Amino acid sequence: MLDVVSVASRQLLVVEPLGACEQLLLPLQEAGWALRRGTLQSLQGSSGDVVLIHLHEQPLAPLLAQLRSMEASWVAVLDSQTLERGEIAELIGEWFFAALALPTTPENLMETLSQAQANARLRSLQGERQARQFLGNGAQARTLRKQLEQLSEVPRPLLISGERGSGKTLLARLLHERSSRAGHALQRLDCAGQAEALFDRPGHAGALAVAATGTLLLEGLATLSAPTQQHLLQHLHTHPGLHLISISRGELEESVRQGRFREDLYRMLADVRLQTPRLREQRSDMLLLAEHFAKLHGAVIGRRHRHFSEEAVDAMVEHAWPGNVRELCNRVVRSLVLAQGRQILAGDLGLEAGRGPGAAVTTLQDYILRAERQALNDALARHANNMSQAARTLGISRPTFYRLLHKHRLR
Template identity: 40%
Template sequence: MEAPSAAPRRLLVVDPCDHCRRILPHLEEAGWSVSSQSLDQALAASYDIGLLRLRSEHLERPEGVKHLISRSGTEWIALIDPVGEPADGIEEFIGEWFFDALILPVDLPRLQGLLGRAFGIARLRGIGNRRGDQHELLGQSRPLRDLRKQLARLGPSEKPVLICGESGSGKELVARTLHRMSRRVAGPFVSFSCGVLPDGETANLLFGHQGKLASANGGTLFLDAIHELPSGSQERLLTCLRGKSLHYADGEVLPLDVRVLASARDELAELVEQGRFHPGLYQWLEQHRLVITPLRKRQGDIALLAGYFVDLYSLEAGRRPSHFSEEALAAMARHRWPGNVRELASRVRRGYALAQNGPIEADDLGLKSAPVDGALLGTLEDYKRRAEYQALCDALAHYSSNLSLAAKVLGVSRPTFYRLLHKHQLL
């Protein structure tokens, strides 16, 4: 066993069971600095890798787990109780949010190896994040091109923007891009998740002397999941925005110069009709709306993004670039991507770590590898259309920066290539 380094790798174990606690000393002997926390306490912890015992209550109310992992900026491994029938949706949940999962009781050498790989990929992820998040806005599909045009138009504006999209689609990235395009780029960008804490703590963090509104003064405040903001805070926020001032309980008044961006579910208007969201605040936010198209409706961008991620991880690891097998590409095309680009990045990181020096297979990505079978049967025209579409997607994935070369490789003229891209709504 390797001797522990001078700076031990930090492991956070959330909601551990008795078996989990028994293996912690062995992990410490292997060089990990281990701490244990409940899910509620984990948000304030510092660590390099997370280990979560996935319980039934986590699956019944997954928002806490999702918030913890999305804010952690690192990789997580799930430990699962050996039950008979797996809970509905557990495989999709793990695939979207976790680096990998193990059944309890775990094989200790296997867990140590998995933790080591997750730690390596987490370091790559940190390097990648420092290089910028623009990858999530990469794409040649028509929805991505339209989104970039809208960002260029709305970025310089001072008006609020309501950003709608599914989990993992990049709502905060869009907000950060709007901030970078505005005159407030030199000011702070402050992000606040509205649905995590109790009402009193939410109000204090948002409206206090050192709260998010005050911290964002002169810059941009991004309110994530604003549909979950408590009703009392909704009304007070609207008062602050209309009056351009923040009134503290001690009588002090702070003039506000803040641009507010917010994300919400698409059904925010329904919440207004149900009396669960303030109509005035809704009207204030609805001055401009951006809708992020889910990844499953941007088929032409999947291979492009996957190739970008695997090239990034290969570059940072100093290894030769990996590639996807035909089965892996087909599996990615079939997958519904409930976690959108965040899930794609997570699965590619996992696949890159597991594939070592060989091609990345569907199993490495945590996706089912199944041959094209009768489920896809159709007319000859259907096959021709699918083949044409796939050829265009592959060309975009390999030559997105040089469309003339992509057309040449496919053996068509550039005008024909553009016509086909428009026909399949890839441009």
């Protein structure tokens, strides 16, 4: 597969300082990797397939900002003690293609970087053709899809809350794309470092001007100073009808409770509220989403679709998913690069083998139940908003369809 998604040159962005890992770079250059070195700040806005970083004492806030802004496969090298830190393990699972424990060999690093490059190329190719949608058969996901249709034309500020990786930005983009403003700009602004860009300056229009015809997506609102909050409140009062979407992982609500963010401004920004579901509370959707990502990205490399092994399904069900759907997608895409057998295994996902009962499929009835569940998931993925059509697709009645959903705990 590495040949299928190869690129003409090997570009590697190296985040300094690399410390004790410097001796690993010379063999990379001899093997044809073109290295560009810099700090997290100097690499901002850079493009490249793979980023190599030593996770030793890197500050997490600027690192997370770069992870969100750069379309690349990140590879970390770190010592075992750092890997044991909970926040580092969660960060790696959600954002990184791979993490190598030190000491490692140049050969091991080179193989990992080649796989990461294939992963990055796969993502870029898929990104050119991917249609956005909000999947899920759980009650929250179905409600959100209905709200998308109802709220896309609401000319009032809207707040989307939810844990990281749960689809807040996706939901905002879908709201924009389904509105009459879809032909205009959707601009995303992180107020944590760009609050001054909100308002007009001499010779330069502020980001809020975008919300008059297009959509302005704001994050990091909890960091706004008191004077900036006052200025924003006045602007919203004098410019009604702006298409303004704010996203929060809970920090904005906490800031209001602590008195650091104005309640009147919060009420105006949260005139309409949406909440994205947590993946660990939607476990019946786990296989549906994983299969969707596998088919979506696997089609790019032209290989037959791999199903997930029973141990992989058990591992996914048992995992806590702190990074929610983004972490699931990241792990599935990575597994497409790493999987060697006929199935995707728990190890390919970077998860421990599940300990759930009945992991092995040994009887005819086991195979029948598995095929039945897969058929239901496929029908639901294709006709998520039309249960009657989903039932007709399978050639069964709607009551039978609902009975099977209940049997397999898909509702």
